[in-house]
Amino acid sequence: LEPISLTVGAVSLFTGVIYYGLGRYFRERCQQYEAYKNTALQLDFDSKIFGQHLAKRVILKAVTGFLNNKQSKKPLALSFHGWTGTGKNFVSQILARNIYPTGMESPYIHQFVATLHFPHAHLIDQYKDQLQKWIKGNVTKCERSIFIFDEVDKMHPGLIDAIKPYLDYYELLDGVSYHRSIFIFLSNSGSGIISELALNFWKEGKTREEIQLSDVEQHLSLSAFNRKDSGFWHSSLIDQNLIDFFVPFLPLEYQHVKMCVRAELQQRSYIVDEELVTMVSKEMTYYPKEEQVFSLKGCKVVSSKLDYYL
Numbered sequence: 149l150e151p152i153s154l155t156v157g158a159v160s161l162f163t164g165v166i167y168y169g170l171g172r173y174f175r176e177r178c179q180q181y182e183a184y185k186n187t188a189l190q191l192d193f194d195s196k197i198f199g200q201h202l203a204k205r206v207i208l209k210a211v212t213g214f215l216n217n218k219q220s221k222k223p224l225a226l227s228f229h230g231w232t233g234t235g236k237n238f239v240s241q242i243l244a245r246n247i248y249p250t251g252m253e254s255p256y257i258h259q260f261v262a263t264l265h266f267p268h269a270h271l272i273d274q275y276k277d278q279l280q281k282w283i284k285g286n287v288t289k290c291e292r293s294i295f296i297f298d299e300v301d302k303m304h305p306g307l308i309d310a311i312k313p314y315l316d317y318y319e320l321l322d323g324v325s326y327h328r329s330i331f332i333f334l335s336n337s338g339s340g341i342i343s344e345l346a347l348n349f350w351k352e353g354k355t356r357e358e359i360q361l362s363d364v365e366q367h368l369s370l371s372a373f374n375r376k377d378s379g380f381w382h383s384s385l386i387d388q389n390l391i392d393f394f395v396p397f398l399p400l401e402y403q404h405v406k407m408c409v410r411a412e413l414q415q416r417s418y419i420v421d422e423e424l425v426t427m428v429s430k431e432m433t434y435y436p437k438e439e440q441v442f443s444l445k446g447c448k449v450v451s452s453k454l455d456y457y458l
């Protein structure tokens with residue numbers, strides 16, 4: 149080989165490596181879903197999330213199907229419903245981490261909190277405008293963006309409809325495709341329906357694991373559409389079927405609160421002391437007043453209650 153062709157070969161190899169490296173770097177940073185493994189998400193869910201057989205199953209199937217589908221026709225839209233402290237934020241964080249390992253810190257995962265980002269009713273038109281620009285800007289940077297809207301039930305009626313075009317089946321909007329993004333809505337709306345259903349199952353002596361999505365999904369969607377305080381009141385997101393799944397988070401029972409206390413102790417590297425677990429779990433308030441089946445705050449204050457005893 150001539151020295152000149154050796155040099156050319158070396159240079160092209162070098163640029164190839166750089167090109168490949170840069171390509172991988174950018175692809176991994178934005179399209180990190182390639183790192184997604186449904187078995188890893190399932191393992192995470194099964195070891196960390198208690199009492200939510202339905203939410204875990206629906207989310208795992210929906211997300212895996214969506215990420216594996218290279219021809220998705222619309223973004224994935226999931227609406228999580230349930231009482232406080234039942235795991236809606238926690239599940240979103242775990243899901244986020246399984247797609248982008250830096251989780252909520254990833255530049256491709258965006259969270260809105262209604263009371264923080266959209267507090268004033270008279271600024272609703274401004275918020276709509278900002279929301280659209282912001283979503284467009286982020287999806288332009290990375291198609292596989294994840295948007296989490298917390299406290300949807302505290303959003304002013306009509307605001308959520310600003311994002312309707314992005315959830316629809318348009319191939320391109322102003323040159324941008326939204327088909328690979330994921331939208332997650334979290335709210336307490338419909339928690340009355342879910343609690344009532346879970347209580348009926350309990351009263352009839354059936355296990356909560358027998359509750360099916362079909363027992364509750366239609367009720368959740370109707371109630372979200374009809375209630376003015378749901379954030380989805382008369383929303384075109386619902387009447388045009390742009391939400392793919394309404395996911396119920398069941399109220400947590402005493403046994404689940406105990407699991408949360410154990411998990412919290414383990415996470416803080418304490419030996420699990422069953423007496424302490426029982427003591428902290430009994431400290432929580434349970435409802436309904438007579439039956440005392442479900443924890444009023446789910447597992448939400450477990451961590452601070454534990455601080456008191458440790």
Ligand SMILES: Nc1ncnc2c1ncn2[C@@H]1O[C@H](COP(=O)(O)OP(=O)(O)OP(=O)(O)O)[C@@H](O)[C@H]1O
Pocket residue numbers: 196197198199200230231232233234235236237238239335336400408446447448449
């Ligand atoms: N089902 C669950 N399994 C395990 N831990 C849970 C569960 N639900 C809640 N927790 C624990 O309680 C904490 C608070 O829960 P989380 O913030 O997810 O509740 P939420 O449903 O989003 O409540 P809110 O409606 O008030 O926002 C979590 O960080 C987690 O430690």
